[in-house]
Amino acid sequence: MFDIADELTRWVEEGREFAVATVVAVGGSAPRGPGAALAVDSGGTVIGSVSGGCVEGAVYDLCVQALQDGESVLERFGYSDEDAFAVGLTCGGVLDIMITPVAAQAPVREVFRSALSAVTSGEPRALARVVRGPAELLGKALLVHPDGSYEGSYGSYGNGSAELDRTAAAEARAMLDGGRTGTLDLSEDGSNCPGGLTLLVESNVPPPRMIVFGAIDFAAALVRAGKFLGYHVTVCDARPVFATRARFPEADDLVVDWPHRYLRGTATDGRTVLCVLTHDAKFDIPLLEQALRMPVAFVGAMGSRRTHADRDRRLREVGLTEEELARLRSPIGLDLGARTPEETALSIAAEIVAARRGGTGVPLTGSGTPIHRDGVRRDATEAAEAA
Template sequence: MKDLLDGIEKWLNQGHAVAIATLVNVKGSSPREVGAAMAVNDAGEVLGSISGGCVEGALVDEALDAIAQSKPRLISYGIADDEGFSVGLTCGGTIYVFVTPLWGDGETGRLSPLSLLSPSPPGRGVGGEGFSACEGFSACEGFSGETGRRGAGEMFDAIRNSSQNPVAICTAVAGPYIGAQMVVWEGGNVFGSIGDEELDRVVIRDARGELAQGQKQLRYYSLIEGSGYCAIPAPPENENGEPEINTAVFIDSFAPPPHLIIFGAVDFTRSLCQLGKMLGYQVTVCDARSRFATKERFPEADEVVAEWPQKYLEKTQVSERTVIAVLTHDPKFDVPALVTAVKTNAGYIGAMGSRRTTSDRRRRLQQAGLTDREINRISAPIGLDIGATTPAETAVSIMAEVIAMRTGRQGERLAHSQNAIHPILGDGGTG
């Protein structure tokens, strides 16, 4: 999507109506990943691709119809369907594409959801004072074409700035609020609404989870009596085998995946690599000993580097989404790595070692000039106390502590806690 923005804005400035088609779900194989986008203007011009050429012709017709009717729609193409064969989808999977007009007829005021994004009133929590049920709806009226261009520009700016300020665009692609959109920033700000205050709360929670992992996903929600909106793993099917969707929301996160940097090519490292990948991290293994730092030993890692840890850190971009795990428990590696690590803004820094090793390391770090405040940034011994002994269990202990620190939790047993299981969104509280 990001690479289409300049072309879309050019079309808008020329007075064209535009529809955007987004790949929101895939079953089986697909030429493109979820989140791939294609734009079509009212003259039939095309930017981008959804399937590498398989269904683009059919999607152009759908996009033009969406523009003409100012009506979004969810379309599926599958190898088992006649439609899938007719449009040339031969990859063996089923793809789901959401098509929405960027704006409709300015004279009637029927603007698309993308046009209706406007800042929430100051101080508004989700569903708080000043909340308007009209925010984010395609059915709202009374907006001019100029408002539409301005609203689209706001969202485009959010996507362009996502490298510095990660953002998720949440779009209802099925259900009563189809086409409604909400923008959720990693820092906490929210624009727009999916259409229901309780649904907003659940979607915002999920959007922040996707942002934390830099992932895109189609989420399903069901309205359960007495419980409100709840996330469900997949919609139930009717007697014809078709999904019965209450509400489906595509969360399109624009954020790089978090980075897990593991210093030390030791026996615990591979398990941590495997779990880190499962949790959506980009994983780097770094060790100064080239005979140990090999791709063969750590095939799950995205990068295996034979270099002194501090040298690697000095030339690597580190952010609050970076996790640094020092597993060597050898002072000639640990101390230089940790001295460099605490000077960064990494979200988590942990170091493996016994109580004795940790005490000795603290003394060495003080001698290296670190303050108590800097040393206290280091989680050592690394991980939560769950009685882990094997490499796999230790990996769980480490990543559990990473998650707990990111979410502000203590890592206690839920059965012995009165806190709510999920964060309470919109009022600054937790639980």
């Protein structure tokens, strides 16, 4: 739902009644992931998308019906071999979609109002909605804050308990901490054992960071690619003559500092992407020595294969282990035959996406690999916790 927060906020402020259809779970080659949403107001206006067109018409009708009935419903859509023109996903996937009416006096409306306000203000929040369970709980929501406090109550709707609220808030907070959106199963009594309830937790967190080290022409193109992918992009270089706003107008932050010193003092997490474009040993080695020991999502470095071999030797000399060195993607980027800065930025961006989503990087034509993954690759924080 957070992907259409700006428009929904306007609808709430205008007092409109509407129904929201949200992707709860996907299977196979479904085009959009959990959290994708479509909304229809009482006048028939529609915003958003849940499938890129495959089932939009049927979902629209369900939203209109939900506004009339005042009841939340969970619907499954899938491909029908018997009737290719039946409502379904012709790409072969499966979508579970929750439709929730948001009437003017509905208790869930205030929770939605707070959630949408937080999203549009850039404040981290997790919205935890019941998507499987007793009919009287279906579609009900808690809004969870980073400190674990929450707004709303499942129990206030005539079922559930304070323990269920507390357990759901604790689990949603953990997902918020990791910036994750997905489902979790709980028992109706609030225990963590999978039972009669499934919650969809949508996390709103600040965009992930991309830090580009080296204020060169290739960096300017990579900044644009990073912004297109939704990253908060920082450019860092120790040379003030190169790290200028005139050269990098689209960067969110410009930093003049030694790269390793800046990295040591700035905030990173398991979603952070580090791109080292300086290919100068005096910058690269102290920076990579530190970066490869941090729980970030991606560390890549530009340079020829000869530069990489020299870099690898120097990093071994300063004590990096085989496991740490294996995290380095160098030369950075996928083999696209790139020449220009823009083509090179595309190559780097493609490798970042492949690393994030678990892609192979090979052409889809003739490969037999899945077009859409059922899930994303765990980020570095999750992997460290699992270890």
